Amino acid sequence: MPAKKTSKEELTVKAMQLFRKKGYFNTSIKDLSEACNIPKSHFYYYFKGGKVDLMVEVLEAVRGYFTERVFPIATNVDLSNEEKWSKIAEKLQRIFLSQKGGCIMGLTTLEISNAPEKDVFLPIIQSYFSEMINCIEGIYTGQPNSRELATRAVQDIQGGLMLMQLYGDSSYFLSALERSHPNKQGI
Amino acid sequence: MPAKKTSKEELTVKAMQLFRKKGYFNTSIKDLSEACNIPKSHFYYYFKGGKVDLMVEVLEAVRGYFTERVFPIATNVDLSNEEKWSKIAEKLQRIFLSQKGGCIMGLTTLEISNAPEKDVFLPIIQSYFSEMINCIEGIYTGQPNSRELATRAVQDIQGGLMLMQLYGDSSYFLSALERSHPNKQGI
DNA sequence: GTCTATAGCTGGATAGAC
DNA sequence: GTCTATCCAGCTATAGAC
Numbered sequence: 001m002p003a004k005k006t007s008k009e010e011l012t013v014k015a016m017q018l019f020r021k022k023g024y025f026n027t028s029i030k031d032l033s034e035a036c037n038i039p040k041s042h043f044y045y046y047f048k049g050g051k052v053d054l055m056v057e058v059l060e061a062v063r064g065y066f067t068e069r070v071f072p073i074a075t076n077v078d079l080s081n082e083e084k085w086s087k088i089a090e091k092l093q094r095i096f097l098s099q100k101g102g103c104i105m106g107l108t109t110l111e112i113s114n115a116p117e118k119d120v121f122l123p124i125i126q127s128y129f130s131e132m133i134n135c136i137e138g139i140y141t142g143q144p145n146s147r148e149l150a151t152r153a154v155q156d157i158q159g160g161l162m163l164m165q166l167y168g169d170s171s172y173f174l175s176a177l178e179r180s181h182p183n184k185q186g187i
Numbered sequence: 188m189p190a191k192k193t194s195k196e197e198l199t200v201k202a203m204q205l206f207r208k209k210g211y212f213n214t215s216i217k218d219l220s221e222a223c224n225i226p227k228s229h230f231y232y233y234f235k236g237g238k239v240d241l242m243v244e245v246l247e248a249v250r251g252y253f254t255e256r257v258f259p260i261a262t263n264v265d266l267s268n269e270e271k272w273s274k275i276a277e278k279l280q281r282i283f284l285s286q287k288g289g290c291i292m293g294l295t296t297l298e299i300s301n302a303p304e305k306d307v308f309l310p311i312i313q314s315y316f317s318e319m320i321n322c323i324e325g326i327y328t329g330q331p332n333s334r335e336l337a338t339r340a341v342q343d344i345q346g347g348l349m350l351m352q353l354y355g356d357s358s359y360f361l362s363a364l365e366r367s368h369p370n371k372q373g374i
Numbered sequence: 375g376t377c378t379a380t381a382g383c384t385g386g387a388t389a390g391a392c
Numbered sequence: 393g394t395c396t397a398t399c400c401a402g403c404t405a406t407a408g409a410c
Binding site for chain 2: 387389
């Protein structure tokens with residue numbers, strides 16, 4: 001395992017934590033370098049395109065994590081829909097409650113959607129949310145309007161993450177998870 | 188009507204539009220001054236506390252608008268719950284679809300909730316969302332769990348505004364409004 | 375690959391003329 | 393009240409030694 005690869009991954013993880021907490025525009029390369037105990041210029045060695053390049057790497061890493069570790073749960077044929085959901089809900093709780101800060105995808109969307117960087121960042125985030133909606137839709141099999149229910153679940157969760165940040169109270173997020181349980185989707 | 192008051196209001200409105208589109212950290216005093224065709228220093232005459240002070244004024248103006256013009260619809264005794272909701276939904280559509288940009292309250296929450304400015308900004312936004320939840324709860328009278336349903340509606344709408352920004356498609360927001368109709372809250 | 379040093383610019387904010 | 397001029401801190405990014 002080459003040292004380069006390891007270091008770049010470490011920087012990406014640290015950057016993710018900071019972007020998630022403080023947002024893209026309010027996180028400076030100086031903040032990052034101090035959090036990593038390296039000189040600022042080191043970032044420009046690994047991320048030739050500067051801050052934008054770094055953010056792309058971060059967003060793709062987050063999306064990749066969900067694509068590989070979270071969303072595939074929905075296609076596991078050995079699990080019932082209830083089991084799939086409880087496993088996914090557990091993962092989401094670990095991800096969004098384990099550290100301060102909210103959802104980097106939601107925050108970046110709002111920060112960036114009217115800025116020049118949108119052309120680079122938004123496509124990655126769009127894939128992320130499309131995959132998430134598809135994932136949940138797969139768990140709502142049998143419902144005639146499974147697509148709308150899945151979209152609603154994602155919106156509810158995303159709004160819950162926002163109110164969680166606002167009031168410092170995780171119950172908004174947790175309630176959204178409960179409401180999104182496949183057992184509760186009957187109309 | 189003194190000239191001072193008028194000018195300050197104009198600056199506040201322009202600032203609101205920019206903050207809503209670009210966010211707090213990515214909007215500079217220079218951006219604002221160019222949008223208003225005045226020198227930068229002019230802002231510091233009206234808003235002694237600088238950018239923070241200006242943002243407080245903006246957030247309070249937005250909150251004030253909803254408190255005076257939107258939320259009172261829910262307590263109008265001449266209207267049925269359906270009528271109340273359709274009037275409120277109409278207002279929300281005018282507010283959130285008439286111009287580019289999303290919800291300044293949601294964006295600011297996520298941008299600021301781990302920054303020093305949170306102590307000044309978040310209380311105003313908290314009042315705004317608490318009033319909104321109360322407002323919708325008042326329309327869900329008769330439902331045993333009206334509070335949870337109202338909270339869900341706010342989260343759904345807020346998530347819808349986010350996906351609207353992300354995909355450039357207002358149907359996420361509009362679907363949330365439809366789902367939040369008091370007629371559809373039976374369990 | 376990792377560092378120091380610094381360029382070059384833009385940020386928020388202020389002083390002071392008018 | 394409104395302007396010009398300016399300060400200084402902070403930013404991204406690069407050059408170049410080691």
